[in-house]
Amino acid sequence: MIIFFPPPSNAISSCNGPCRTENDCSGQLICINGKCNDDPEVGTHTCSGSNPAPPSNGDCKPYGTLRCNGKSYPKYSCSPPVTSSTKASLTLNDFSKGGDGGGPSECDDKYHEKTERVVALSTGWYAGGTRCGKMVRITAGNGRSVLAKVVDECDSRNGCDSEHAGQPPCHNNIVDGSDAVWEALGLNKDLGVVDVTWSMA
Incomplete structure (x- = not known):
């Protein structure tokens, strides 16, 4: 008798699901501010049906860091809202x-x-x-x-x-x-x- 065990828990999150790295999100979704969302570079509209936008309060937080030449730099998928100024x-x-x-x-x-x-x-x-x-x-x-x-x-x-x-x-x-x-x-x-x-x- 063969027993199949599920793979170790590395659950893939869908839209607005919790995430810590980009690997936590399914498909072309990426991790933004701790939640899986559309990748603005790819232009998919899986989650929102429209272009993903930063939160309405303009709060755009980094979603991770990239180490480069011994320093850590924040990574962003969002920018502050565009206004007339x-x-x-x-x-x-x-x-x-x-x-x-x-x-x-x-x-x-x-x-x-x-x-x-x-x-x-x-x-x-x-x-x-x-x-x-x-x-x-x-x-x-x-x-x-x-x-x-x-x-x-x-x-x-x-x-x-x-x-x-x-x-x-x-x-x-x-x-x-x-x-x-x-x-x-x-x-x-x-x-x-x-x-x-x-x-x-």
């Missing part, structure tokens, strides 16, 4: 071949020169590519603003590999701009990070 950190990126952006831009699989006004958005704002090719308006504290095209994702979930030019995951509130964006805003590129606001143009 969304607070963000503007960072500097070289989208050209061999630049610190790593591989070609996700939206069009191309590299972009420093003279082009282009940006990458944090994973939550990139929204699985739905903002690709769209224009955003970025406004600096000095009152100057610029229009720039979304061409890439500033990956908030992965990093520290060749695809990401060895850089750690982006924070969840990043607008990663080209030289031309910084110059149009009259900002000092040596600063590397500047507080700005942005909105869809």
Whole structure:
């Protein structure tokens, strides 16, 4: 007589089920804030029937960490809600071949020169590519603003590999701009990070 025992308990959670790692969730669901939910990068609508959004209070918490060069970096699948004046950190990126952006831009699989006004958005704002090719308006504290095209994702979930030019995951509130964006805003590129606001143009 053969007795079959169930496999060790590693229950797979479905929508809104409890989770601690991405492996705890079934199908293409991922673990966000301790619950299984749709992956904004994949664009599935298994749980909500619409795009997964951060909680209404704008609370966007990390769902884990990635160790990189001896440091731990938070991983995010969400970003703060987009408003007519969304607070963000503007960072500097070289989208050209061999630049610190790593591989070609996700939206069009191309590299972009420093003279082009282009940006990458944090994973939550990139929204699985739905903002690709769209224009955003970025406004600096000095009152100057610029229009720039979304061409890439500033990956908030992965990093520290060749695809990401060895850089750690982006924070969840990043607008990663080209030289031309910084110059149009009259900002000092040596600063590397500047507080700005942005909105869809």
